[in-house]
Amino acid sequence: MEIIVCIKPVLDPDLPPAKFTVDGKKNEVIPPEGVPFVMSPYDALAVEAALRIKEAQGGKITVLTQGTKYAEEIMRKALAMGADEGVILSDPAFEDSDGFGTAHVLAQTVKKIGKFDLILCGRQAADWDAGVVGSLIAEYLNIPVVIRAKSIEVLDGVLKIERISTNGSEVFELGLPALVTLSSEMGQVRIPSGWGIISAAKKQVPKWGATDIGTDPSQTGAAAAVNRLVKLYVPVYERKCEMVTGKDPAEAAARLTEKILAIKP
Amino acid sequence: MDLEFTTEQVMFKDMAKEFAIREVQPYVKQWDRDCKMPHEVFKKLGEQGLLGIKAPVEYGGLDLDWLTLGLVTEQLAYYDFSLGMGSCSRTSLGIMPIAQNGSAEQKKKYLPGMIQGVLTHCFATVEPDAGSDAMAIKTTAVLDGDEYVINGNKTWITNANLANYAMVVCQTDKSKGSKGLAVIIVDWGTPGFSRAPIENKMAFRHHDHGQLFFRDCRVPKTNQLGGFGMRAAFSNVEHTRFGIACAAVGAIQACLDLSVKYCQERIQFKKPIGSFQLVQEKIADMVIDLEASRWIAYRLGYLKDKNVNVAKETSIGKYHNMEALSRCAKAAVELHGSYGLSDEYPLERIYRDCMAPIIYGGTAHVHKLVLGRLELGIDSVSR
Ligand SMILES: Cc1cc2nc3c(=O)[nH]c(=O)nc-3n(C[C@H](O)[C@H](O)[C@H](O)COP(=O)(O)OP(=O)(O)OC[C@H]3O[C@@H](n4cnc5c(N)ncnc54)[C@H](O)[C@@H]3O)c2cc1C
Numbered sequence: 083m084e085i086i087v088c089i090k091p092v093l094d095p096d097l098p099p100a101k102f103t104v105d106g107k108k109n110e111v112i113p114p115e116g117v118p119f120v121m122s123p124y125d126a127l128a129v130e131a132a133l134r135i136k137e138a139q140g141g142k143i144t145v146l147t148q149g150t151k152y153a154e155e156i157m158r159k160a161l162a163m164g165a166d167e168g169v170i171l172s173d174p175a176f177e178d179s180d181g182f183g184t185a186h187v188l189a190q191t192v193k194k195i196g197k198f199d200l201i202l203c204g205r206q207a208a209d210w211d212a213g214v215v216g217s218l219i220a221e222y223l224n225i226p227v228v229i230r231a232k233s234i235e236v237l238d239g240v241l242k243i244e245r246i247s248t249n250g251s252e253v254f255e256l257g258l259p260a261l262v263t264l265s266s267e268m269g270q271v272r273i274p275s276g277w278g279i280i281s282a283a284k285k286q287v288p289k290w291g292a293t294d295i296g297t298d299p300s301q302t303g304a305a306a307a308v309n310r311l312v313k314l315y316v317p318v319y320e321r322k323c324e325m326v327t328g329k330d331p332a333e334a335a336a337r338l339t340e341k342i343l344a345i346k347p
Numbered sequence: 348m349d350l351e352f353t354t355e356q357v358m359f360k361d362m363a364k365e366f367a368i369r370e371v372q373p374y375v376k377q378w379d380r381d382c383k384m385p386h387e388v389f390k391k392l393g394e395q396g397l398l399g400i401k402a403p404v405e406y407g408g409l410d411l412d413w414l415t416l417g418l419v420t421e422q423l424a425y426y427d428f429s430l431g432m433g434s435c436s437r438t439s440l441g442i443m444p445i446a447q448n449g450s451a452e453q454k455k456k457y458l459p460g461m462i463q464g465v466l467t468h469c470f471a472t473v474e475p476d477a478g479s480d481a482m483a484i485k486t487t488a489v490l491d492g493d494e495y496v497i498n499g500n501k502t503w504i505t506n507a508n509l510a511n512y513a514m515v516v517c518q519t520d521k522s523k524g525s526k527g528l529a530v531i532i533v534d535w536g537t538p539g540f541s542r543a544p545i546e547n548k549m550a551f552r553h554h555d556h557g558q559l560f561f562r563d564c565r566v567p568k569t570n571q572l573g574g575f576g577m578r579a580a581f582s583n584v585e586h587t588r589f590g591i592a593c594a595a596v597g598a599i600q601a602c603l604d605l606s607v608k609y610c611q612e613r614i615q616f617k618k619p620i621g622s623f624q625l626v627q628e629k630i631a632d633m634v635i636d637l638e639a640s641r642w643i644a645y646r647l648g649y650l651k652d653k654n655v656n657v658a659k660e661t662s663i664g665k666y667h668n669m670e671a672l673s674r675c676a677k678a679a680v681e682l683h684g685s686y687g688l689s690d691e692y693p694l695e696r697i698y699r700d701c702m703a704p705i706i707y708g709g710t711a712h713v714h715k716l717v718l719g720r721l722e723l724g725i726d727s728v729s730r
Contacts, residue, residue, distance in 0.1 A: 100611070162358060273365045274358070276396020276409050283355040 083141030084198045085132045089125035091152035092209040109314040119152035124204025127264040130271040131234050132202050133164045142166045161282035162274030173291035178304035185218030190295040201261040205230045216263035226260045232267040359415050363422035375427040378553035393464025402442050406458035414648035417593035424597030428700045429551040435590030441468035443583045448573025469510035471501035479713050488517035488531050493568050497561040507557030508544050516580045528580040530572040539564030550703040585661050591704040592644040592664030595672040598697050602679035603633045629678045636671035659721050666714040672701045
């Protein structure tokens, strides 16, 4: 079983809100000093899913990440968790790509690797929450995709996936190769062990650029972006507290109901 | 001195933090209230490899550097100072005496279980009448054929009631003074070996401490660990002192982080209390204590990894960092006002817990005496 997992570094979603600031003029998030990026937690679930499949039936896990500043750190973490190999995709041409550009880079990398049965991604990146890269990679590679998986099993070469839907879950079976994106309902991600860290710290992680994977320059970078960010700002929440009283609980409840109904969305 | 951490050191630090956030932080308040913690935590630490950092690879350890152990201890101590110490002491006083002085059989018997967190040690020096004055110990081990016969009492021994084996500092020949000291391993279950807990403690409440009693307790002569004399008996206490210096850094960081957040959020006189200069002074003092402690601890780790004599640096680290922690814990409780006294915040626990390693690992006074002796060449307690 050849599994490819795509991971992305993001600003730590557990960052205290006070540390989160944006540059409104440049429409950019200002990364707080001294706070390292982390593997997007949904992508960590994808690594975990790959490890569980490998433990059940053997195989090889290759991790891909598009090279921003913290690519190396999160790659080492995935390797420490138990992934076998990793490739960092790094080229000035890839910088400021949107989801479409990133999916193109990742799909080209998968084509270069050639042999794969399963691609796993997070359901969305925990920074922009767009959730398009997984589906787009599948589209570019022309393979089936199931998004927001809660559990994933491989039985006799057939994938069995339970995925989260609006009001419950759905079970799919599909053949390989395929792409699946993982959701938080899958459960807890393992913490790398000391032995995993020692082996990961020693591993060589190659960097591949545009010429290595044969990306189309018109499809990557800021110029190729399909999305345009119009305005980035931190919303201001206002909280007002009004005590609703009454001579007894029933009257207080009736007044409260009136007030709720009077709120215009 | 190279101040950059290696990739591996950073990864261990991050891993220990992740472990503590998942396995320690949510439970520590209740452990402290209940005065007990599940032994599972040590098994989990073992599975992570955090108990084998300094242990030989052939017994399942990782054989890494002291600085890595220091960084891990700091991270665990950020969430639970006492667990940071408990975890580190398993290396310093559980694994190291055997790894450094043990026979092949002793290593085979104890090291794998210690590294996995399934075995528990205790290291027993202190007695009712022999605390700072280790030379006053009365526990005797008398050779009778191929066996040592042990008689005596030990007190305030960490893990006394959980230990699968005790390493007991004994006097084998009083006429030889310190040269008669030896460490003898006594497995729990050996006839003549009993124990009792010490309860209702101010600090380290969820960790076990107790008394050990030996009455004509016979063990094979081969249970002796290493040779005779002060070095054989006490060389590993130095590692615990390093652990104390590192754990203090984690706890000071916790005091500072909580205080900064609280002082930014708590409004009095229509302003965050952090805007008052007297409050800012306290924060500034904590920042200075943190930086000084951190670099003392890291440099000590760095020097230990160079295998040089660190007697002076160890005493400085143990003394300074614990004094710094006690100042910072007091300041942090004070800055939180009445809330600082509630166990809804971890500060009152840190304030209590920091008293334990001010006393153990050599009291603050003792370390000042060590530093005085090293500098003056005069031993204040020479007999
Ligand atoms: C939580 C905890 C865990 C412990 N775990 C262990 C363990 O696992 N194994 C073990 O063997 N022991 C352990 N101990 C015991 C610890 O090592 C001793 O408590 C410590 O060495 C001090 O001894 P004492 O309590 O008898 O105090 P004493 O030595 O009686 O000291 C009392 C006071 O007198 C001062 N004093 C003593 N002599 C001098 C001097 N010459 N000059 C100036 N002041 C002096 C001391 O600094 C102290 O302030 C533990 C203690 C605690 C609190």
